[in-house]
Amino acid sequence: PDISSTTFSVIENAFSLVFASFLGAAVFFLVSRRDVARAYRTSVTVCGVVVVIAAYHYFRIFESFKSAYGVAGGVATPSGEIFNEAYRYMDWIITVPLLVVELILVMGLVSARRRSLLYRLVPAAFAMIALGYPGELSTDVATQWLWWGLAMIPFVYILFVLFGEVSKVIQDQPIEVQPLFRVVRVALVATWMFYPIAYLFPILLGNTGLALALENIGYAVADLTAKAGYGLVIFLIAKRKSELER
């Protein structure tokens, strides 16, 4: 749709803000990984890898958005080029399993338990993203609702298992990191909830500038917290645990 040039600028600037944050987060995690004990280092490395991948995708999304509109006289008009939002799905299919891995590694579980969690959660994460994707490609509202509903099944399963697992593990963690694990537990559910909601904006509000802005700013906030913010908490847990074990 035609959107106001203000809406266009706000979205464009939000994309740029997220890119810059991920760039900074990437440098932070990759440089700081050596400050934590060997046992938690891979977890922090994965935090870094996730934001590198996310930075790349935001760069692409930013460029794709800019080329999809021509701005003139206070109005941004579609240029004919596609605004390729599917980059988000390409991002999630890589980063969601990695976010699960980060958390599992920093919990310091015994390897059999770790393996069992990975074998359940990673396929569920793939299924969730793969089931959301056809709805993203479609322009038919019924189809979009259908795939949304199907993707919600693995979504609920993942959150349920992760929340339960963190809750179980909290008791075994050193008292000093228990509050951080409580933060992770809430952050997981709170930030992941953004995604299925942001997905619904264009369905509920139709093809308008407002829906476009809400959807993309919703995803931007969610991506920042679910990747950089969450990574920071993982790093803090790793650091605290390293100090305790030293």
Next chain:
Amino acid sequence: PDISSTTFSVIENAFSLVFASFLGAAVFFLVSRRDVARAYRTSVTVCGVVVVIAAYHYFRIFESFKSAYGVAGGVATPSGEIFNEAYRYMDWIITVPLLVVELILVMGLVSARRRSLLYRLVPAAFAMIALGYPGELSTDVATQWLWWGLAMIPFVYILFVLFGEVSKVIQDQPIEVQPLFRVVRVALVATWMFYPIAYLFPILLGNTGLALALENIGYAVADLTAKAGYGLVIFLIAKRKSELER
């Protein structure tokens, strides 16, 4: 051929996904190499180098694919520019020998044995790629089959020797890494098989959008597993061995 804009998007997104994965894998391997003992560090470094090279080639393939089509009104029409698939061969000619090197280094063989394997496998890898290349350039089906058949000879030889060597070496490895070597052995055969099959799609299905999609997604999956997935297993072997020796 004209292809639908959905097919175009799916292929474009697959290229981007692979690029992003290699970028993430490169950061991971290059940063994590210091987490393994000196004896296995070169092996992990080579894993990083392979995915850097592969990321570069996927960037080129992505750009070449985009410039080869113009998308309008739900159809992607050839723009007249060539979709340069030969980048793949340029990639393989560098990375296939390096993949062989990674594996040989992490096995920790005595140096005479290592040398003998390299002298047999590296030339065979060159021959395999070089023999496949004329078939890729040709548009004549008989010519394509001919070079495919010739390239299959070194292909079978390489897999035969590598599979045999890994099988022989497994007994001498610490019990803790034997399952990982078994994964490598299967992964090698399973992922490498994709290549001669993906090559055949355009020959068997003709010059269609479906053949283009299957060929490129086939290669994408194969590249991801043969480079990043395989590198990850090499890294895990190196890490486990380092811990055992510490």
